[in-house]
Amino acid sequence: MFVAPPGYQPIYSPDIPYLGPINGGLREGTSIYIQGTIPKHITRFFINLICGESESSDIALHFNPRFDGRDKVVFNTCQNGSWGSEDKIHKMPFRKGEHFEMVIIVTLQGYQIKVNGMDFHIFQHRIPMEQVRGLQIAGDVSIQTINFIGGGMGGGMGGGYPGGGMGGGYPGGMGGGMGGGYPDGMGGGMGVSVLRGYQGGGMGGGYPGGMGGGMGPGGYPGGDMGDGYPGGMGGGMGGAFPGSNLPGMSGQPVYNPPVPYSNMIPGGMFPKRTIIIRGMIPYGADRLRINFLVSRSRDIAFHMNPRVREGIVVRNSMIGGNWGQEEREMSMNPFMEGQYFDMSIRCGNQRFKVFVNGQHLFDFFHRWQSFNEIDMLEIEGDVQISYIHF
Structure with a gap:
């Protein structure tokens, strides 16, 4: 069990299809960082930002790479069961059989998509970002990690970050403030997350009150609280995130x-x-x-x-x-x-x-x-x- 500082619980190797909450929602400066692999026999997959936590929720961002001979990526939204007009980008940033790193950056204008360090597309907001509550991934893709980063996402965490979160997320709006983006085709490698996700069994009622999802109470291996985590979080992340006595992450991350x-x-x-x-x-x-x-x-x-x-x-x-x-x-x-x-x-x-x-x-x-x-x-x-x- 990964014992992480507050605000840093990456979701590792989730089952696909995946559906999980974005605790605290989205705001300007938030980023979603996804590492995964495209299978050799892919036809298509999708990543949705949804305005709820069920498959029938409105979709604020539908990101849908299609490998069908005329490879393209389709962007769209879905409100009240009705799809909007498609944005079709006739280039494919993913390669069959290869690993990828993808970042969705929330800006005031829309969702900026980067794949393997390269700018791919900006999809303009049609539904306010504040309505987004969940992430959905399905189709021909395997995911290694999901991280939610920055944008002051301390809300649902019992006070993890001093000052309510990471401030504006990316200095310089990503890109310029990051020394020219991602050299060497490496993605952002960013990892400040605020959820563990609904992986096989619910969050046990959110952060305060235990993580649920098969992670019961358990002591820290080694046992001494000087080095362990308050609340006996180790073998099984039970207890709660008391917030006040948990260590916080401070300062801006260094990228690449x-x-x-x-x-x-x-x-x-x-x-x-x-x-x-x-x-x-x-x-x-x-x-x-x-x-x-x-x-x-x-x-x-x-x-x-x-x-x-x-x-x-x-x-x-x-x-x-x-x-x-x-x-x-x-x-x-x-x-x-x-x-x-x-x-x-x-x-x-x-x-x-x-x-x-x-x-x-x-x-x-x-x-x-x-x-x-x-x-x-x-x-x-x-x-x-x-x-x-x-």
């Missing part, structure tokens, strides 16, 4: 930074501080390094070194110029060529807890005693980074 990456950590590390890193391991990769440093001394308090060809993740520290004892024990290795990863690194009183793709990967106990002096993040090696959020 060049690697090597080096930057100060705003405010340094402190208990419950969580850093989200999303990216992809390119084909031919050998190894990468993620270092948490004390900038004044250049000591490496936490060194994480996935070695792709060896299939291991080495952890260590370098203090006073000397490397410490390597740690290599791990239940699995998610860092493989051509694979996307979604990593959450959480600072506790005794240790860092690292989760990748929804799975607890390892703990690294602090070797640098004053962990609040850790104030710099460096990433280098064979990796493409699409998203960093402190």
Whole structure:
């Protein structure tokens, strides 16, 4: 079970057809980020933004790629059971048998669609975005992750984000403020979500009061509340999101930074501080390094070194110029060529807890005693980074 900071619950590998809520609705600056794969024998699929949570709800955005010899993408709306006039785009941004990353950005004018980092189309609003309550996906497509990002979507979350959310979402309205969009064909890799979705059993009455959906109460593996999540959220995310004592995400995300990456950590590390890193391991990769440093001394308090060809993740520290004892024990290795990863690194009183793709990967106990002096993040090696959020 992925133990995530509030406002960061990606939906992993949902069953298709999928129908789930968008808690807090849509507003300007919100983005919906979808990773998936197009099967080789596709005919068509669709993604709908719906004004309710049932299949009969009005559809504010119908996005419908059709592979029928004259490939096209059809946009439309449906109100009171009646379809509007179709917008047909006679080019196909998806390829059969290939992975894709897609972002739907909500603007005042309409829905801006990006596929694999490229602008595709803007569909003008016909139904007010404030009426949208759900997301529906069906047809010939498999989905790896769905994320809802930004736009101040803290509403249904019991106060997750300080200040009611992430503000305007994308600085510079995406594109210009993001260093020219998505280099290397990587999508936005963005991951601040506010729902877990109705996956097989309902939300148990929304956020306060438990997550439902087969996620019952359960203690955090490891048990100590200094590092665990308040409310015993771990093995099964039970309890509730009390809100006030949950750690929040702060600051603007960094999209598609060049690697090597080096930057100060705003405010340094402190208990419950969580850093989200999303990216992809390119084909031919050998190894990468993620270092948490004390900038004044250049000591490496936490060194994480996935070695792709060896299939291991080495952890260590370098203090006073000397490397410490390597740690290599791990239940699995998610860092493989051509694979996307979604990593959450959480600072506790005794240790860092690292989760990748929804799975607890390892703990690294602090070797640098004053962990609040850790104030710099460096990433280098064979990796493409699409998203960093402190």
